[in-house]
Amino acid sequence: MKQYSHIFFDLDKTLWDFEANSRAVMEDLYMRYALKKRGVPGVTEFFAVYSTINDRLWEQYRKGAIRKQALKVKRFELALRHFSIFDVALANLFGREYLELLPEKTVLMPGTHALLSYLKPKYPLHIITNGFEEVQEKKMRNTLILDYFTAIITSEAAGARKPNAAIFRYAFEKTGAMPANSLMIGDDLEVDVIGAKESGMDQIYFNPGRLVHTVPVTWEVAGLLAVKEIL
Numbered sequence: 460m461k462q463y464s465h466i467f468f469d470l471d472k473t474l475w476d477f478e479a480n481s482r483a484v485m486e487d488l489y490m491r492y493a494l495k496k497r498g499v500p501g502v503t504e505f506f507a508v509y510s511t512i513n514d515r516l517w518e519q520y521r522k523g524a525i526r527k528q529a530l531k532v533k534r535f536e537l538a539l540r541h542f543s544i545f546d547v548a549l550a551n552l553f554g555r556e557y558l559e560l561l562p563e564k565t566v567l568m569p570g571t572h573a574l575l576s577y578l579k580p581k582y583p584l585h586i587i588t589n590g591f592e593e594v595q596e597k598k599m600r601n602t603l604i605l606d607y608f609t610a611i612i613t614s615e616a617a618g619a620r621k622p623n624a625a626i627f628r629y630a631f632e633k634t635g636a637m638p639a640n641s642l643m644i645g646d647d648l649e650v651d652v653i654g655a656k657e658s659g660m661d662q663i664y665f666n667p668g669r670l671v672h673t674v675p676v677t678w679e680v681a682g683l684l685a686v687k688e689i690l
């Protein structure tokens with residue numbers, strides 16, 4: 460078995476349950492702004508529409524096609540518009556309050572604490588995330604996982620987003636890790652796994668939805684605790 464010197468984790472959807480937390484915020488906003496009265500039938504419907512739009516805009520953001528400020532508001536503007544609410548001021552409020560409320564939510568993926576407390580004495584652990592700098596640390600503090608990690612690499616600090624090799628190079632510089640003795644664990648095949656592979660790292664594809672694919676990966680797990688069998 461190969462001996463690793465550094466373990467890098469993705470945060471959103473790998474450790475921090477983005478779906479559950481994002482939905483919880485949407486419930487708050489749905490109630491606060493009485494969206495039912497304005498014709499949005501339910502939180503589930505709103506969240507589904509928002510999620511589709513958000514995924515599409517994140518894809519554009521990752522490619523550098525839109526800016527962070529535009530992404531923050533546009534996703535709500537378009538979701539509201541889908542329900543015939545043409546209200547840019549409301550979209551702006553949603554954009555701001557969503558990001559204020561999101562890091563206060565504390566649902567983690569099952570097994571997060573158990574895995575991190577198992578790994579912590581054995582390896583330096585780090586985060587590499589494309590999320591917004593001001594939000595990610597708050598999420599980690601509020602879910603009591605911040606202390607497991609030595610370095611937190613954000614795309615904003617690195618000036619590049621996964622899967623761009625530049626963010627991985629930045630991570631190696633910042634931590635003193637070498638690609639050959641580093642391992643990346645993440646839920647996104649393209650962004651985390653292929654990005655890491657092309658930077659010379661081994662990878663664990665965390666694939667709880669058991670999505671079918673043809674990419675050769677070093678390891679694949681459907682649950683976090685299965686990582687203990689590998690490390």
Ligand SMILES: [Mg+2]
Binds near residue numbers: 469470471472646647
């Ligand atoms: Mg992720």
